[in-house]
Amino acid sequence: MIKLEDIHKSFGKKVLFKGLNLQFNENRTTAILGPNASGKTTLVKIILGLVMPDRGKVFIDSKDVLKDSSYRRLIGYMPQIPEFPENLTVKEIVDMVKDLRREKPKRFDELVEILNLSKEMDKRFSNLSGGTKQKVGAIVALSFDLPILILDEPMIGFDPITAYRLKSFIIKEKEREKTIVYISHIMSEVEELADDIVFITEGNIIFQGGVEELKRNTQKSKLEEAVLCLLSS
Amino acid sequence: MLVKLIKYEIYDLFKSKWVIGTFLFYLLLAYVLLDFGRDPTKALISYNNISLITLPLFSLLLSAIYFYNNKNFIEFVLTQPVSRLSLFLSIFISISLSLSVSYFFGSFLPFYYFLGLDFTYIKAIVLTTLLVPLFVSIGILLALLERDRLKGVGLALFVWLLFSALYDSALLYFIIAFSDYPINGLVILLTLANPIDIIRLNLLMDTGLHEIMGFVGKWLIKYFNHLFSLSILVPSFYSLIFLTFGTVVFKQKDF
Numbered sequence: 001m002i003k004l005e006d007i008h009k010s011f012g013k014k015v016l017f018k019g020l021n022l023q024f025n026e027n028r029t030t031a032i033l034g035p036n037a038s039g040k041t042t043l044v045k046i047i048l049g050l051v052m053p054d055r056g057k058v059f060i061d062s063k064d065v066l067k068d069s070s071y072r073r074l075i076g077y078m079p080q081i082p083e084f085p086e087n088l089t090v091k092e093i094v095d096m097v098k099d100l101r102r103e104k105p106k107r108f109d110e111l112v113e114i115l116n117l118s119k120e121m122d123k124r125f126s127n128l129s130g131g132t133k134q135k136v137g138a139i140v141a142l143s144f145d146l147p148i149l150i151l152d153e154p155m156i157g158f159d160p161i162t163a164y165r166l167k168s169f170i171i172k173e174k175e176r177e178k179t180i181v182y183i184s185h186i187m188s189e190v191e192e193l194a195d196d197i198v199f200i201t202e203g204n205i206i207f208q209g210g211v212e213e214l215k216r217n218t219q220k221s222k223l224e225e226a227v228l229c230l231l232s233s
Numbered sequence: 234m235l236v237k238l239i240k241y242e243i244y245d246l247f248k249s250k251w252v253i254g255t256f257l258f259y260l261l262l263a264y265v266l267l268d269f270g271r272d273p274t275k276a277l278i279s280y281n282n283i284s285l286i287t288l289p290l291f292s293l294l295l296s297a298i299y300f301y302n303n304k305n306f307i308e309f310v311l312t313q314p315v316s317r318l319s320l321f322l323s324i325f326i327s328i329s330l331s332l333s334v335s336y337f338f339g340s341f342l343p344f345y346y347f348l349g350l351d352f353t354y355i356k357a358i359v360l361t362t363l364l365v366p367l368f369v370s371i372g373i374l375l376a377l378l379e380r381d382r383l384k385g386v387g388l389a390l391f392v393w394l395l396f397s398a399l400y401d402s403a404l405l406y407f408i409i410a411f412s413d414y415p416i417n418g419l420v421i422l423l424t425l426a427n428p429i430d431i432i433r434l435n436l437l438m439d440t441g442l443h444e445i446m447g448f449v450g451k452w453l454i455k456y457f458n459h460l461f462s463l464s465i466l467v468p469s470f471y472s473l474i475f476l477t478f479g480t481v482v483f484k485q486k487d488f
Contacts, residue, residue, distance in 0.1 A: 050488040077312040083305030085245035096241045
């Protein structure tokens with residue numbers, strides 16, 4: 001379980017989070033939704049220790065994690081725009097992460113096949129297309145078979161076939177009861193993947209609960225309409 | 234963990250155009266000066282003067298640009314079980330080491346080819362190499378403090394200008410303006426406070442040409458037999474200060 005307690009964060013004069021409390025349940029897939037610049041990525045970055053809260057604590061399995069980097073051993077993170085040293089090849093990048101994590105990428109071969117990356121393994125990262133760079137980000141985040149996955153708009157930039165294959169992979173991960181937190185703007189995808197939804201605007205949580213609960217509360221049959229209803233209210 | 238990070242960063246840096254370019258630049262420069270100049274001592278002094286101006290510039294620019302270019306990668310490494318301190322030190326060590334190695338070998342090879350093994354030029358090259366960690370620590374710090382890449386590079390150029398020209402110009406102005414007062418001690422202290430000046434002075438003293446530096450050179454030879462230890466201590470001291478400051482900023486920084 002991931003728990004954020006009394007999180008305060010400002011950027012200069014702009015106050016984003018003012019005493020935010022939030023919990024991501026274990027073995028559930030939670031989608032973080034909200035308009036642009038509402039604090040979704042910052043929220044995820046606070047969990048990962050990339051953004052330091054001004055005040056507040058982050059707990060993973062009841063352990064206060066912000067002071068210790070070792071908890072990140074449990075997390076696979078796929079950023080929006082993955083970047084690696086531009087002169088390293090894909091194979092060297094995977095080796096590097098393997099080395100840093102001191103563990104084997106158990107599902108590496110499976111993901112290379114799903115993402116059709118075998119021909120790109122010896123190419124330098126700087127010579128890859130945007131979509132292929134995204135694939136490298138996916139392989140690094142997912143191949144270590146970690147209990148917590150944090151995915152920031154994972155399907156953006158992929159061709160439809162790759163997006164479909166990756167989505168199927170994530171659904172399988174969900175069935176294996178992993179804790180998945182992900183940001184997305186594609187409502188059909190959220191409807192298909194998410195168990196729970198966290199809706200944020202300007203750093204405030206407007207809704208937190210199950211997908212069906214949201215539909216019920218807003219009396220809408222489609223998630224897209226329910227989210228629009230939340231936004232307009 | 235630190236060693237692992239350094240291994241991959243160095244591997245990446247040694248393939249970069251900057252590091253290869255630095256090596257080739259100094260290799261050609263030293264070769265041309267030694268080949269065309271008749272006097273190896275003069276060639277060494279000219280080479281050292283050019284190095285003292287260019288190496289801080291390359292160090293500042295490479296470190297700031299490396300940091301900006303690799304910001305997303307740094308962000309990625311921080312999502313792995315790696316401490317911020319290890320990552321920061323690995324970046325500093327990797328850039329410093331790769332630039333130092335390319336400068337050292339780019340300089341050493343032509344001098345060795347023309348002069349064989351000689352302590353004077355080896356000492357000059359080693360001392361100038363000490364400027365690399367200093368200016369790398371400043372370059373990284375500037376990139377940490379300034380989010381905007383253009384402003385960061387602009388600041389790096391200003392710092393380079395400050396150490397290479399403005400500081401000495403201000404010192405000269407100070408000497409002229411207060412020439413009626415007993416400022417000798419203060420001027421020497423101020424000269425020794427600039428790491429570039431102290432390394433330049435060291436070589437001039439070694440080659441017996443310290444009088445080029447005017448009364449500062451004459452005074453120094455009176456009190457110091459050589460500036461070797463000071464030439465190591467002053468740049469190292471500054472490097473440590475900027476590195477410590479950089480570590481504090483890096484530990485708090487939002488990515």
